Amino acid sequence: MTTKSIYISILAFILIYALSFQNKTLKATYTLNTNKTVFIAGEKVSLEFSFSTDSDVQLYCSNSYGSLLIEPEIDDNILNFLIPDSVSKKSGVINWQLLSNSEAIKGQLTIRPKPTINSIESYLGPPSIEAGGTDYTMLIVIPTDDLDNPMADSTKVQIKHQFLDNEIFNDVFTDHGFAYKTINSYKQSGRILISSECLDLNSKEYDVNVMPAIPTDFTIKAERVHNYADGNQITIFKTSEIKDRYDNLVSDGTFVIFYITDQNGNKTQTFGTTINGMATAKILHPDHEEQWSVKAYIEGMANSDTITLDYKQAISNFEVAFSEDKRHITVGPLQSFMKQRVPDGLSITLKLYQNNSLVNEIMKQSSNGFALFHLSTDEYPQGTYDFEIETAGLTKSFTNITNE
Structure with missing residues (x-):
């Protein structure tokens, strides 16, 4: 074979290979046939491609x-x-890519x-x-279609509320x-009724309580x-009636504490x-002459004026009797202000x-106007004792009492 023939053969081979490669490349093409890009939820959604070679492909979708x-x-x-x-x-937005x-x-x-609300x-x-x-x-409204999709932006929603005579x-x-x-809120306390409407569909009714504001100072009496x-x-x-600065009665159940200070500076409460803006509290009278200063507080918010109460001594005197062996002490009869x-x-x-x-301090409570104390021989051996008896703010002392 001549040199010229060899060159012609090589060129022919290269040309055939190039044409084959070009044809193979042309076959590996895909063309999107679907022009529609906007769909309504619930519609059938598909993408169509024409191809001229390998069909072993997948479509990747994400939303x-x-x-x-x-x-x-x-x-x-x-x-x-x-x-x-489940996607359509x-x-x-659905992003897609042909793999x-x-x-x-x-x-x-x-x-x-969908354009219709559900x-x-x-x-x-x-x-x-x-x-x-x-x-x-705040009321938040989400109108949705029957596939639970929120309605399109700029859909009109009417929000309605009623309070007293206002709509x-x-x-x-x-x-x-x-x-x-x-x-x-409004200056008056009460209840606001709220609802919403969208595309002729109405929501259920909601309510909001407008509660009284912080209480203001008040007065007390006894x-x-x-x-x-x-x-x-x-x-x-x-x-008195406890109100806020807008003249609303405070809420039922507002806690009011009455602090009582006696003439010795001791405090109780x-x-x-x-209920209906007023609070009531009770306390027993003292058992001895006393003067109380009383002031009420709603902790951290409001307080009352101070009132003073005087209590007269109800028992002016009492009798004490010792048994013969000095081991039984009878106190009484104890008589009050009308005897x-x-x-x-x-x-x-x-x-x-x-x-x-x-030696010891014994406390008893009166029964039918008397109190009886018994000193046992085991606890209190024979000897000489001093006695001090206190009741109703009165004190009586007995010295050098020898028991048997």
Whole structure:
């Protein structure tokens, strides 16, 4: 073979290989046939490609709910990828890409919600706000179609509320799937009724309680059947009507504490809760002459004026009798301000001293106007003792008492 023939053969081989490679490249092409990119939720959504070579490809799809790979249906040089309902019924954007060995083909599909409304999701909070006009509640409305997709942005929603004689209507528009409206409180306390409407569909009714604001200062008074310190009758403390700065009665159940300071600086307390703006509390009379200063507080918010109560001594004197062996001591009869016997339960204290040291302190309560003390031989051996008996603020002392 001549040199010329060899060159011609080589050129022919190169030309045939080049044509074959070009033909193979041309066959590995895919063309998108589907022009539609916007669909309504619930529609059948598919992408169609024509191809001239390998059909071993997949379609990758992703949206805000997740990602998946779809196998094609092949019919004559046509690849048809059917998007599953689980993806196509959700409004939003679907990103897709054809996975093949050739150049990447990708795009987006937009799924719009249905134009007809099916339900209104509503969220309201807080459920109670403070009177005065500065506090507020918020209603959030999400109108959805029958596939639970939020309606398209700029859908009109009417939010309505009623308070006392006021009925207010406000138009708002959805954005990113929802609409909202803040509703301020009023100066009066009461209940606000709230609802919403979208495309002729109405939501259920909600309510918000407008609670009274912080209480203001108030006054108190005391009621009692007499002013004797008998340790038996009850003094009743009452507040005036407690209101906020907008003249609303405070809420029922507001806790009021009455602090009582006696003439020695000792403190005690009683308490009550408001009903119809007023609180009531009770306490027993002291059992001895006393003067009380009383002031009421709603902790951290309001307080009352201070009132002073004087209690007269109810028992002016009492008798003490010792048995022959000095081991039984009878106190009484104990008589009150009308010489009547004191009610059962009056406290009587007996203190025993020996060699100027306190041996024991015994406390009894009166029964039928008397109190009886018994000193056992086991606990108190024979000897000389000093006795001190206290009751109703009175004290009697007996010295050098020798028991047997």
